[in-house]
Amino acid sequence: EITNYKYYVGGQFVQSTSGNLIEIICPYDQSVIGRVQAISKEEADVAIAATKAAQKVWADTDLFKRADLLNKWADQLEIDAEEIAQMIMREVGKTWNDAVKEVTRTAEFIRYTVQEFIHTNDAAMSGANYPGGSKNKFAIIKRIPLGTVLAISPFNYPVNLSVAKLAPALIAGNAVVFKPATQGAISAVKLIESFDKVGFPADILQLITGKGSDIGDYVSEHDGIDMISFTGGATTGRHLSSFSTMKPMVLELGGKDPAIVCEDADIDKTVSEIMSGAFSYSGQRCTAIKRVLVHATVADELSEKLKVEVEKLSVGMPIDNPVIVPLINEGAADYVQGLITDTIAAGAELLVGNKREDNLIYPTLFDHVTTDMRLAWEEPFGPVLPIIRVASDDEAIEIANASEYGLQASVFTQNFSRAVAIAEKIEAGSVQINGRTERGPDHFPFLGVKNSGMGVHGISRTIESMTREKLLIINV
Ligand code: G3H
Numbered sequence: 001e002i003t004n005y006k007y008y009v010g011g012q013f014v015q016s017t018s019g020n021l022i023e024i025i026c027p028y029d030q031s032v033i034g035r036v037q038a039i040s041k042e043e044a045d046v047a048i049a050a051t052k053a054a055q056k057v058w059a060d061t062d063l064f065k066r067a068d069l070l071n072k073w074a075d076q077l078e079i080d081a082e083e084i085a086q087m088i089m090r091e092v093g094k095t096w097n098d099a100v101k102e103v104t105r106t107a108e109f110i111r112y113t114v115q116e117f118i119h120t121n122d123a124a125m126s127g128a129n130y131p132g133g134s135k136n137k138f139a140i141i142k143r144i145p146l147g148t149v150l151a152i153s154p155f156n157y158p159v160n161l162s163v164a165k166l167a168p169a170l171i172a173g174n175a176v177v178f179k180p181a182t183q184g185a186i187s188a189v190k191l192i193e194s195f196d197k198v199g200f201p202a203d204i205l206q207l208i209t210g211k212g213s214d215i216g217d218y219v220s221e222h223d224g225i226d227m228i229s230f231t232g233g234a235t236t237g238r239h240l241s242s243f244s245t246m247k248p249m250v251l252e253l254g255g256k257d258p259a260i261v262c263e264d265a266d267i268d269k270t271v272s273e274i275m276s277g278a279f280s281y282s283g284q285r286c287t288a289i290k291r292v293l294v295h296a297t298v299a300d301e302l303s304e305k306l307k308v309e310v311e312k313l314s315v316g317m318p319i320d321n322p323v324i325v326p327l328i329n330e331g332a333a334d335y336v337q338g339l340i341t342d343t344i345a346a347g348a349e350l351l352v353g354n355k356r357e358d359n360l361i362y363p364t365l366f367d368h369v370t371t372d373m374r375l376a377w378e379e380p381f382g383p384v385l386p387i388i389r390v391a392s393d394d395e396a397i398e399i400a401n402a403s404e405y406g407l408q409a410s411v412f413t414q415n416f417s418r419a420v421a422i423a424e425k426i427e428a429g430s431v432q433i434n435g436r437t438e439r440g441p442d443h444f445p446f447l448g449v450k451n452s453g454m455g456v457h458g459i460s461r462t463i464e465s466m467t468r469e470k471l472l473i474i475n476v
Contacts, residue, residue, distance in 0.1 A: 003034045005189045007209050009047045011202030013189075016043055022211065024186055027093035027359055028317055028326040036185040038210040041218050044177075047206040048224035051148045051175035054203035059145050059173030061201075067114045070171055072198045074110040077103055080194045084159060087190045092155050092183060092328060093359075094281060095321045106163045109442050109459070113167040116443070116459050136476040143467040145173035146248065147226035150219060152240075154232045155328055156284050158184030159191050164442070165229045166205065168462040174227075175204045179219060181232065183328060185209045212236070217243075227466055231286075234379075234405070234451045241454065250455030250465045253448060254379045255286050255407030257437040258400045260422060261294040261302055262393065262413035269434065270412040271305045274385075277410065277436030279313060279363055282324050282383045286452075287408055287437045290379060291369075292387045293396040299389045303367045306387070307351045310365045324383050326359035333359040336382030340364055343375040348386070371399060379405065393422055401427045406449035408437035429453070 004021055006013035020038035025031070039047075058066070077084070085099035094102065120143060127137030151165035162180060169176045180188035192207045208215070216236075220228060221243045228249045230240055237253040259274050261267075277289035294302050314322035327333045333356065340354050343366055353364025361382050369376055369386035376388060376399075390396045400409055406428040411419045416433070423431035429447035432438075439446050445458040455465055 002032050005034050005036050005186050005209075007037045007039055008189070008192050008196070008205070008207035009043075009203070010050060011196070011200075013193075013196075016040065018043070022182055022185075022209070024091060024183060025329070026090055027183075027328050030358070033087075033090050034186050036182065036189070036209040038214060039208055041215060044208055044215050044219050044222070047208055048148065048177055048219070048222055050203040051177065051206060052224065054201060055145070055147060055173070055175035058170075058175060058201060058204045061173075063118065066171055066173070067118060069198055069200050070110055070114050070167060073195055073200075074107040076194045076197050077107045077110070077191075080190070081107075084187065084190045084194065087187045088158060089318045091187050092158055093318050093325050095318045095325060097321045098281060099318075102157060102160045105440075105442070106160045109160065109163055110167045112443060113459050113463070114171055117168075117171040117463055120463070138474045138476070140472040140474070142470045142472065143172070144470045145169075145467055148175045148177060148224055149466055150225045150228045151176055151178045152216075152228070152230040152232065153178075153180050153184065153188070155181040155184040156281065156286075158187035161231050162188055162191060164457065164462065165231075168459065169229075169466050170204065172463055172467045174466055176206070177219065177225065178205060178207045179212075179216070180207070180209065182209070182211060229462070229465070231457075237453070238451070248455075248465065250457060250462070251453045252286065252446070252457050253407075253451060253453045254381075254405055255288075255437075255448060255452050256290045256377065256379050256403045256405040257287060257408045257410070257428075258291045258293050258396075258403075259289045259410040259412065259437075260393075260396045260400065261292060261298065262411070262415070262418065263295040263297045264414050264418075265298070265412035266414060266434075267298065267301055267305060271302065271309055273410065273412070273434070273436040274306065275309050275313075277438070278385045279310075279323050279383050282327060282361070283385075284328065284381050287439050289385070289410060289437055291376065292385065293390050293399055294387060295396075296389045296391055299367075299387065303351060303365075303387050306365060306385075310352045310363050310385075313363045315360070315362055324360075324363050327361060327382055328359070330359055332381060333361055336361050336380045336384055339375050339378060339380050340384055343369065343373055343386070346373045348373060348375070353384070371402070377403060393418070397422060397425045401425075404451045407452035408432060410435060410437050
């Protein structure tokens, strides 16, 4: 029997009165995993309104009580890890090992977030430090919550990237309206089932489910939402930013992260970093390496070695823990296949791949991709990697920066000064020297420039984005 999963409001799992349900299809066996509620705008209104009173009480609750509940949630996630991982695997096609790792990474995330906030102390300033200022004036600068945070999470980390918003919001005293990606919504229900077991007060976290096209805009521009934290595609992110008038917003969007390979790089190490950077979870990571910009003098060696490794990649079903798994849905696989077909037609050299079975796209590697081809610029979110040959560091930097995206980049060279010189010119949130592009460890600031985002994620920065300063000024 197929389960109809409920949404969560007022501390209870309830069914929508809309009577509308959305079927969630497994990406790799096409079976119906379950259905989620498509709630109405009126139900969203009720959920948001109820956070208002609850948030005030929550913000007023002793920090150590809030911390204790969040730590209990981390413990509960570890207890429920297998059950949640099972759903992550079924719903978003992540391998079993990665699904389990996602849940344990999330428990660690919560514990660190609690500690980070506990160690955030109020600051103080004296009026006397400003010319003509009074030594009888003191400011105590506190950090207070913004109110109700709207957390919108993507399919590819349905638990981790959700909690990366929920935990900082809650520890700082905010209430949360949590809208997961529809594909990922059942994993979100599982996540909130574990939240529910811990005994948090009602209405400080509401899980709302439904089509973004039905309730997304309505909720985003709702007066009851005080801040939006979104991770997802650049098109949706740009659209959401139109609702940011007087409303703080943090967006973490797509990328086209380049790996720049200099002729003095340690090629074997570079190959291994590019392989895991580009192909893990079939490239369905915003931070995946999505293009290689290699100096022509080492391009043959690099492409031969990459080809050997791509041919060796394990391909299969998530339960068997291969590197390459089926993509999230048919539309995603169609798009990636379209890019592959287009790149062949454009005259690039296909080294490996161009094979598809349903949503499973086999790992595909192209050499001699040029900047007039779509694959040089578009983000596949799939296991397709273009090699672009360059003549100099300047050319690599120019192509890297010509992208609409600027999330991360990798630079591979054994000359540290050269690495730093290149890194300083790259327009991206982070540049990894001799390592793959990736978000973690989770306490590092994480941000993108241009179409890759707005504002900063990462534990301390997320807390900052969900709080504001409030000054108590004491006149002695
Ligand atoms: O998909 C976007 C994620 O923030 C990437 O996280 O680098 O840990 O895979 P990750």
